[in-house]
Amino acid sequence: MAVAETKKLSKKLEELSKLIRAEIPWEPVxxxxxxxxxxxxxxxxxxxxxxxxxxxxxxxxxxxxxYGKCDLTAGKRGACGIDIxxxxxxxxxxxxxxxxxxHAAHGAHILEHLIEKHGRDKKIxxxxxxxxxxxxxxxxxGLKPETLGDLQIALEYVFKEVGHLLDSCHTGQEGxxxxxxxxxxxxxxxxxxxMEAGDIAQIVGFNYPTSVADTPLVDMGWGAIDKSKPTILxxxxxxxxxxxxxxxxxxxxxxxxxxxxxxxCTALETTRYxxxxxxxxxxxxxxxxxxxxxxxVIMTDEQCIRTDTxxxxxxxxxxxxxxxxKAMYGLEDATDMEADEIVRRMVSNGEHFAxxxxxxxxxxxxxxxxxxxxxxxKEWLAEEEAIELAKKCNDCxxxxxxxxxxxxxxxxxxxxxxxxxxxxxxxxxxxxxCGKCEEECPRHVPIFRLMQVAAGNETWKARAGRGxxxxxxxxxxxxxxxxxxxxxxxxxxxxxxxxxVDDVADMVEEFAKRKYIVxxxxxxxxxxxxxxxxxxxxxxxxxxxxxxxxxxxxxxxxVANSHITGAAIKIANIFAALPLRGNYEVMADxxxxxxxxxxxxxxxxxxKAASIATGCNRLGIPVVLGPxxxxxxxxxxxxKEEDDWQVMDARKKELVETxxxxxxxxxxxxxxxxxxxxxxxxxxxxxxxxxxxxAIKLNHYISLYxxxxxxxxxxxxxxxxxxxxxxxxxxxxxxxxHLQEIGWQPREPVGxxxxxxxxxxxxxxxxxxx
Amino acid sequence: xxxxxxxxxxxxxxxxxxxxxxxxxxxxxNYIQKAKRPLLVIGPxxxxxxxxxxxLLEYALDLAKAGGIPICATAQTRGKMVELGVQPDCxxxxxxxxxxxxxPDWKGVRKEGNHDLVxxxxxxxxxxxxxxxxxxxxxxxxxxxxxCKHYFPHASYSLTNFKKDAxxxxxLESLIAELQKGG
Numbered sequence: 001m002a003v004a005e006t007k008k009l010s011k012k013l014e015e016l017s018k019l020i021r022a023e024i025p026w027e028p029v030x031x032x033x034x035x036x037x038x039x040x041x042x043x044x045x046x047x048x049x050x051x052x053x054x055x056x057x058x059x060x061x062x063x064x065x066x067y068g069k070c071d072l073t074a075g076k077r078g079a080c081g082i083d084i085x086x087x088x089x090x091x092x093x094x095x096x097x098x099x100x101x102x103h104a105a106h107g108a109h110i111l112e113h114l115i116e117k118h119g120r121d122k123k124i125x126x127x128x129x130x131x132x133x134x135x136x137x138x139x140x141x142g143l144k145p146e147t148l149g150d151l152q153i154a155l156e157y158v159f160k161e162v163g164h165l166l167d168s169c170h171t172g173q174e175g176x177x178x179x180x181x182x183x184x185x186x187x188x189x190x191x192x193x194x195m196e197a198g199d200i201a202q203i204v205g206f207n208y209p210t211s212v213a214d215t216p217l218v219d220m221g222w223g224a225i226d227k228s229k230p231t232i233l234x235x236x237x238x239x240x241x242x243x244x245x246x247x248x249x250x251x252x253x254x255x256x257x258x259x260x261x262x263x264x265c266t267a268l269e270t271t272r273y274x275x276x277x278x279x280x281x282x283x284x285x286x287x288x289x290x291x292x293x294x295x296x297v298i299m300t301d302e303q304c305i306r307t308d309t310x311x312x313x314x315x316x317x318x319x320x321x322x323x324x325x326k327a328m329y330g331l332e333d334a335t336d337m338e339a340d341e342i343v344r345r346m347v348s349n350g351e352h353f354a355x356x357x358x359x360x361x362x363x364x365x366x367x368x369x370x371x372x373x374x375x376x377x378k379e380w381l382a383e384e385e386a387i388e389l390a391k392k393c394n395d396c397x398x399x400x401x402x403x404x405x406x407x408x409x410x411x412x413x414x415x416x417x418x419x420x421x422x423x424x425x426x427x428x429x430x431x432x433x434c435g436k437c438e439e440e441c442p443r444h445v446p447i448f449r450l451m452q453v454a455a456g457n458e459t460w461k462a463r464a465g466r467g468x469x470x471x472x473x474x475x476x477x478x479x480x481x482x483x484x485x486x487x488x489x490x491x492x493x494x495x496x497x498x499x500x501v502d503d504v505a506d507m508v509e510e511f512a513k514r515k516y517i518v519x520x521x522x523x524x525x526x527x528x529x530x531x532x533x534x535x536x537x538x539x540x541x542x543x544x545x546x547x548x549x550x551x552x553x554x555x556x557x558x559v560a561n562s563h564i565t566g567a568a569i570k571i572a573n574i575f576a577a578l579p580l581r582g583n584y585e586v587m588a589d590x591x592x593x594x595x596x597x598x599x600x601x602x603x604x605x606x607x608k609a610a611s612i613a614t615g616c617n618r619l620g621i622p623v624v625l626g627p628x629x630x631x632x633x634x635x636x637x638x639x640k641e642e643d644d645w646q647v648m649d650a651r652k653k654e655l656v657e658t659x660x661x662x663x664x665x666x667x668x669x670x671x672x673x674x675x676x677x678x679x680x681x682x683x684x685x686x687x688x689x690x691x692x693x694x695a696i697k698l699n700h701y702i703s704l705y706x707x708x709x710x711x712x713x714x715x716x717x718x719x720x721x722x723x724x725x726x727x728x729x730x731x732x733x734x735x736x737x738h739l740q741e742i743g744w745q746p747r748e749p750v751g752x753x754x755x756x757x758x759x760x761x762x763x764x765x766x767x768x769x770x
Numbered sequence: 771x772x773x774x775x776x777x778x779x780x781x782x783x784x785x786x787x788x789x790x791x792x793x794x795x796x797x798x799x800n801y802i803q804k805a806k807r808p809l810l811v812i813g814p815x816x817x818x819x820x821x822x823x824x825x826l827l828e829y830a831l832d833l834a835k836a837g838g839i840p841i842c843a844t845a846q847t848r849g850k851m852v853e854l855g856v857q858p859d860c861x862x863x864x865x866x867x868x869x870x871x872x873x874p875d876w877k878g879v880r881k882e883g884n885h886d887l888v889x890x891x892x893x894x895x896x897x898x899x900x901x902x903x904x905x906x907x908x909x910x911x912x913x914x915x916x917x918c919k920h921y922f923p924h925a926s927y928s929l930t931n932f933k934k935d936a937x938x939x940x941x942l943e944s945l946i947a948e949l950q951k952g953g
Contacts, residue, residue, distance in 0.1 A: 054865065054868075054869050054904070055904060055907070055908065056868075056900035056901065056903050056904045057903050057904070057907055058900070058903070059784045059785070060783070060784055060785025060786070060787070060903075060907075061784055061785055071785055071786055071787075072785075072907075073785050073786065073787045073906065073907060074787065074906070074907065074910060075910070084907050084908075085908075400778075401777060401778060401779055402779050403778075404780050404896075406778055406780075406894065406895055406896065627864075627894050627896065627897040628896050628897070630865065630896065630897050630900035630901065631780075631896065631900060635865060637865065637866070637869050639869065639870065639873075668865065669864075669865050669897065670845075670863065671813060671814060671844055671845040671863055671864050671893070671894060671897060672814050672845045672846060674814070674845060674846040675844075675845040675846060675863055679863075708846055709845075709846050709848060709849055710846060710848055710849015710850065710852055710853070711849060711852055712848075712852070715860075715861050
């Protein structure tokens with residue numbers, strides 16, 4: 001038996017070695033190339049020991065099989081034996097798998113599309129400033145991808161693992177919440193591989209900007225769209241078709257005659273391809289724009305698209321082309337139909353179609369838009385009309401009861417009826433654009449159209465996404481980030497389920513002016529630009545686009561999130577010279593203990609956000625979420641004065657009880673923006689900080705606390721002051737007095753902090769010494 | 771099982787154990803007075819003023835004073851409390867205090883042992899509902915109560931959905947008066 005197992009293992013290793021071309025010695029292959037579910041489990045369990053899962057069940061029941069429904073309240077188990085904690089972890093894993101699959105399948109579709117155009121052997125070249133082209137694929141798989149075909153190897157690995165993980169969600173499988181968490185962390189890690197493969201393919205295949213920081217500023221807001229022209233709206237995440245539309249317009253010299261605008265991540269992708277494309281706004285503006293009727297043709301691709309797009313389009317006489325098999329809406333598949341016949345039926349009969357051939361879909365969209373646009377009315381309501389319509393509202397508050405963001409919409413409408421637009425404009429900033437209020441209104445008040453009038457036609461600028469952080473930038477900032485003199489990297493990412501849209505620009509402003517590096521992606525990258533200062537400038541116009549202290553960097557769409565986490569890996573690999581190949585634990589340990597990076601998903605709503613965040617967590621990056629995100633059911637929280645803050649000092653090879661909760665949490669929900677500000681600064685603190693770096697970080701923590709939380713010092717400040725030299729100069733007197741009062745005692749900083757050596761692992765302590 | 775729907779539909783309960791509806795201030799005071807180690811957790815919604823100009827926070831402080839109840843301030847609530855001359859017994863954010871409360875061995879804010887009744891007042895409704903769900907499932911050692919103007923099914927005891935703020939304020943004033951009587 002043992003002999004048979006050895007042979008099987010050897011064969012598996014042999015196949016794996018072939019896949020990752022292990023014989024090419026660009027780096028030695030580490031302990032976990034292409035890891036299976038159990039391979040990094042020990043690391044997960046170490047994380048989960050300090051950052052224990054905190055469950056907030058969104059539902060008391062399990063409804064997944066015909067044994068149920070099973071009530072799991074107050075210690076009850078389901079018919080299969082599952083308890084409420086394990087059920088929450090199982091649902092979180094399912095969410096992560098949906099998110100991971102969405103990105104990886106997007107990547108796979110794009111790869112297939114681009115391989116058809118350019119061939120499998122198309123070289124990956126991200127420009128002269130990027131040599132570590134795929135930090136996740138190199139770290140997780142141990143493969144250095146050189147061609148588009150190599151990216152397929154990465155995605156095939158992801159799909160294989162996703163299959164195993166999904167299997168574990170079946171009834172009568174995993175019985176441990178912690179093991180489900182380890183699996184969710186595995187799915188999160190895979191997600192970053194899938195995102196990276198997808199975005200590298202896009203950069204290479206579509207010739208997106210790369211190795212450049214100063215990408216163009218593009219127009220944003222529905223007011224930026226010239227509604228006198230035929231307008232095509234691209235919606236979703238996958239640019240396979242929107243790029244074809246631009247090609248078609250270029251080839252037919254129609255660029256000046258047709259507007260192309262995007263909503264959600266396809267907007268960001270499209271502006272990476274052409275700076276003449278416009279950004280309507282984030283996901284929360286999708287239904288507003290559909291109902292405005294400005295778009296003549298709506299092209300949907302995948303993820304975060306309204307599932308009622310054809311119905312909404314029909315209401316305003318717009319046409320729909322569903323471009324991907326992920327969402328075909330029950331429409332007739334016209335992929336094999338003649339383009340002119342599709343156009344005829346769309347124009348004459350008002351039909352919508354699914355067209356899965358990107359070039360044909362592009363041709364049809366342009367032709368239909370040009371034919372139907374002159375016949376369509378695209379007028380906003382006049383203010384006087386809006387006031388009259390608002391008078392129908394009797395403030396019954398039905399709208400408020402169904403609002404997921406808990407907005408008092410009726411109050412705004414009744415004010416509008418009196419001619420006051422400002423309250424509704426404020427509500428518009430809090431609106432997540434779901435439309436449930438309008439559906440519920442017994443008097444059929446057209447709430448969206450009224451909000452649109454209140455919001456006006458303001459336009460903004462957003463910087464086009466730039467893809468990976470350059471190796472040259474990593475070399476410059478590696479030392480100041482790990483020493484703490486650049487106080488942190490704040491990645492503000494994800495969807496637009498914000499408590500208030502303005503929060504994001506406020507966060508960017510606060511941290512950029514304090515010389516943190518601020519990185520943005522997805523809908524957050526858009527809304528960061530949707531607020532102007534007194535001089536009429538957005539944060540993209542005020543701050544440099546470089547990955548440096550005080551820089552504001554838009555990496556791109558959802559899949560570009562992999563470049564943010566990839567930058568953290570690059571710091572370990574390029575700056576600290578730690579080998580990354582098949583060496584995930586060492587990379588994650590380095591990031592957790594030495595790279596002061598924090599993710600902020602203030603408007604997270606999707607399963608993709610769950611998997612991105614969970615992937616950040618496995619890599620040692622804490623994530624701050626908005627208040628509604630308790631509905632994700634699970635956080636990773638420590639109990640700062642009671643948990644295990646023991647690390648190994650790798651140089652002395654000694655265990656050290658630091659008592660320092662840095663970073664304090666891995667997945668944390670903040671109640672308000674005011675609370676989030678000091679929390680984000682605190683989560684940048686790392687045990688590796690030099691006294692100078694720690695003093696800078698504490699300076700920001702204290703000053704943000706005073707600014708947003710009221711007078712006094714943070715209650716937990718003493719936990720982060722190791723020696724007097726850590727105390728920021730400006731607060732020296734106040735902090736010393738406070739520390740003396742509570743009996744604080746100094747302690748030695750740890751020379752080279754690491755978790756390696758504090759839990760069972762294949763990795764030796766020497767592996768973390770650089 | 772209560773037939774009351776929560777004010778915000780995102781908080782609709784899907785299980786079978788839901789809060790006891792408390793409509794009488796004397797009954798509410800009775801639950802509080804019976805508790806050995808009650809705790810009042812207050813959130814940033816209390817920083818809003820009512821029509822009469824009184825801050826909701828002032829009701830919370832009066833209530834804590836009348837019942838001799840320690841206060842945990844979440845988010846930025848502490849700053850205003852200090853302005854009003856009251857120091858909270860502890861400062862945690864909503865998920866942090868819930869995380870501590872679910873540990874039966876936690877020593878509580880006065881280091882006298884974990885609390886047996888926790889009142890929530892002024893936490894955003896969706897976050898509050900999720901926190902109450904955590905305690906319902908994982909903290910059988912304590913009871914929860916909400917003092918907000920809406921029904922929260924995950925609590926042990928909840929007020930009803932008040933259509934008018936004035937009625938809610940009346941309830942809070944009666945509750946404070948009952949606690950003062952008891953004290």
